[in-house]
Amino acid sequence: MKKILNNPADYVDEMLEGLCAAHPEFYAQPERRVIVRAGEKKAHKVGIVTGGGSGHLPIFTGYVGPGLLDGAAIGDVFASPSAEQMAASMRHADAGAGVLRLYGNYGGDIMNFDMAGEMLELEDIRSTTVLLTDDVASAPPEEAAKRRGVAGMVYAFKIAGAAAETMADLDEVTRIAQKAADSCRSIGMALSPCTVPQAGKSTFQIGEDEMEMGMGIHGEPGIWRDKLKPADAITDEMLDRLLADRPLQRGERASILVNSLGATPLEELYIIYRRARARLNDIGVDIVMPLVGRYATSMEMTGATITLIRLDEELERHLKAPAACAYWQV
Amino acid sequence: MKKILNNPADYVDEMLEGLCAAHPEFYAQPERRVIVRAGEKKAHKVGIVTGGGSGHLPIFTGYVGPGLLDGAAIGDVFASPSAEQMAASMRHADAGAGVLRLYGNYGGDIMNFDMAGEMLELEDIRSTTVLLTDDVASAPPEEAAKRRGVAGMVYAFKIAGAAAETMADLDEVTRIAQKAADSCRSIGMALSPCTVPQAGKSTFQIGEDEMEMGMGIHGEPGIWRDKLKPADAITDEMLDRLLADRPLQRGERASILVNSLGATPLEELYIIYRRARARLNDIGVDIVMPLVGRYATSMEMTGATITLIRLDEELERHLKAPAACAYWQV
Incomplete structure (x- = not known):
């Protein structure tokens, strides 16, 4: 294995420690494997979170920042984060206007993010989901809902993030994110x-x-x-x-x-x-x-x-x- | 060879064509293998040029831009540009206050850039040289002048570029660039x-x-x-x-x-x-x-x-x- 690392089990945590230390103006890690925007939340802005496996930088954590995402839950390399980490990212991202979950169409991520959404519902935090299904090679057009999400996420993060900054409500941010994903x-x-x-x-x-x-x-x-x-x-x-x-x-x-x-x-x-x-x-x-x-x-x-x-x-x-x-x- | 390319002989020219097409707000190619800032020159600002082989992006061309370099001459992969290309980059970079040549300590680049400097002298364009010698592994301290220039160039480009934007004269920009290189x-x-x-x-x-x-x-x-x-x-x-x-x-x-x-x-x-x-x-x-x-x-x-x-x-x-x-x- 030709990689620059210490104990492979520490790869993700050491990486996140270095990332937050190098860019404290953008990223903070309030809980393990949960990355949120540094600084104060903007009250009543819709929060946008994503999540998925490590090993895809700048995806996922990298796109936390003004005009982009509010938080990300980070799993092991190529593995889903836990439902608890996803719920934590949503709690941190919520500023009173609800949270959009915007991520790629992978089974493990969906199962855990859906569970996280149910946990947040019990805490009276409303949330919605938009899935990226942009990889045309992963299923034929008639089964487009089965397609995996890949780099199209970058456009969806950018466009949904900008919509949220206009103080649009959760339904409106979700509509625009879905349009971006569909495009x-x-x-x-x-x-x-x-x-x-x-x-x-x-x-x-x-x-x-x-x-x-x-x-x-x-x-x-x-x-x-x-x-x-x-x-x-x-x-x-x-x-x-x-x-x-x-x-x-x-x-x-x-x-x-x-x-x-x-x-x-x-x-x-x-x-x-x-x-x-x-x-x-x-x-x-x-x-x-x-x-x-x-x-x-x-x-x-x-x-x-x-x-x-x-x-x-x-x-x-x-x-x-x-x-x-x-x-x-x- | 696992590379995405067409005819290997076209690698550099096709790359530069794509680079200028993707970022027209930053880069222009007024002559083959000469990249300069897009837009108008700032009259009487000291020009800063660099040059060297291709294959190091963002070095060299990538650092042409406001607060950074004014021009770069680009060779084949890992090969020096010609003296003519270097002279052309200097002509484009000159805005009446002379030109600093700021690049890495490699024999071929020095020979051609020195020749370019002599060509420009005949055209009454004054120029100076600062060489990067930051690679400590390439020669012992007592032979520090033999050291190769590597990523320290990024700091030298940034710092010299900022000095030139203050409208400092050629000697002053050269002094600051040399201090950055030495540091x-x-x-x-x-x-x-x-x-x-x-x-x-x-x-x-x-x-x-x-x-x-x-x-x-x-x-x-x-x-x-x-x-x-x-x-x-x-x-x-x-x-x-x-x-x-x-x-x-x-x-x-x-x-x-x-x-x-x-x-x-x-x-x-x-x-x-x-x-x-x-x-x-x-x-x-x-x-x-x-x-x-x-x-x-x-x-x-x-x-x-x-x-x-x-x-x-x-x-x-x-x-x-x-x-x-x-x-x-x-």
Whole structure:
């Protein structure tokens, strides 16, 4: 296992300790594995929390900050947080206007977050749920509700976070978050795996000259595995699959996120972006605020994801509103 | 070669095309492989340029922006730009007050940048040079002038860039840049190599359970190679070597940069930062604006560097002054 760590059992807690120590202006850890915004709460603002396994920085904790999330519950690497941790994140995030739970469509997270919601209901804190299901490779369109949530989360956090800052009520923030989630489509491809510290071995095996199209961020099986293709061919196929699922028309506006799964360098993301942009320009789509970088990772996995979000005036306004965290400033 | 690219010969040009297309608010490419600030020049501001090989994003081009650099000349991966490209970057950066050349101590870059300086002298554009020599593992203290420049460049760009924005003259900007460069000490360690696209093979070989302490960012040999150690032991040795070279006393102020060479994830950087911070707190050093992330990489190399910069009032003021590029906002 080629990782810089101490005892694998301490990986997550030592990481969170370092994260809060490095960025005290953004993050605080009032309870173990619960990260909330540093400083005072804004009374009567809807709280937004997320949660999920570790190993995806900046997702999940990284997006706690003004104009973004209010709290996050953090599990072991690639494992759900407990219902208690999720409930604690919601208690801290509540400022009297209820809490939106905004996270990815994974079984363990849903079970625990639903339980957390029931616990909070007994404490008279109202909460709602919006699930990200943006990974088009994870289920066909007719079973879209089964799709996993991946990097589209970044757009949903940003847009819902901006809506909450306008002091909209819980139903309105939930509506806008759902619209953002429904407007995202993502697809990933992977070249090499990562290692879960406590397991000590790679999440999957893949040949030295192979790639896998459509693979999930935890190594979930994709659509095909074959010889590594040129960057333009990879980008074309990813865009073709995204646009087949949710076509974009001439004159429509969209943002695009070209995201590294971890090891893939910025240099290669820009090569992908260059091609994706040319393709969208050919269709006549206006690109708004393109994002290129590491926004949602799987530690040291090699590969990239592309997310498209179609924007109407409301989504675009919230996407462009001010926000700040240790990884992103708008 | 597990990289997402098209023709390896096009890697750098396609990357720069994508970079400028993704961030037109920051970067423009007026001539091939010359990146300058987007928008108007500030008349009579000292220009600051850098240059060097590709494959280190955000270094070099990434740090072009307000409060930072005015231009960068970009070579092939791990290769010097030409004297002509460097001269062009200086011509674009000059706003009537001369140009500082601020870059790392590598033979090819020095030869070409010196030649560029002579070319500009014939055009009556005055220029000065400050070289980064922050890598303590690359030569002993008595031969400090032979040391290579690594991630300390980030601090030098930031501080010199802020000095230039105050409209200080070329001698003054040069003095402050030299002080910043002299105040930095860095050391790196590597776990796995990267691949130069046109060579198509790894820059070095290393065992599946080995690390190399003191290795350079292009795979230059380090101090020792042995079994991978725990994160705290690695961090302790790196700090010990930095502090032996340039001791810090109780009450002194310093910034620290914990930098990924590319593949090493944020999670592991925070584990390192956690330990480094505890060590500096034990000595009684005040940590100012810690930086944790990917600031100077070698594409998909696995490993990390630590940089310490001792700050006096002047350096701290310039470090904290506003600045913006696609990767960093202060």
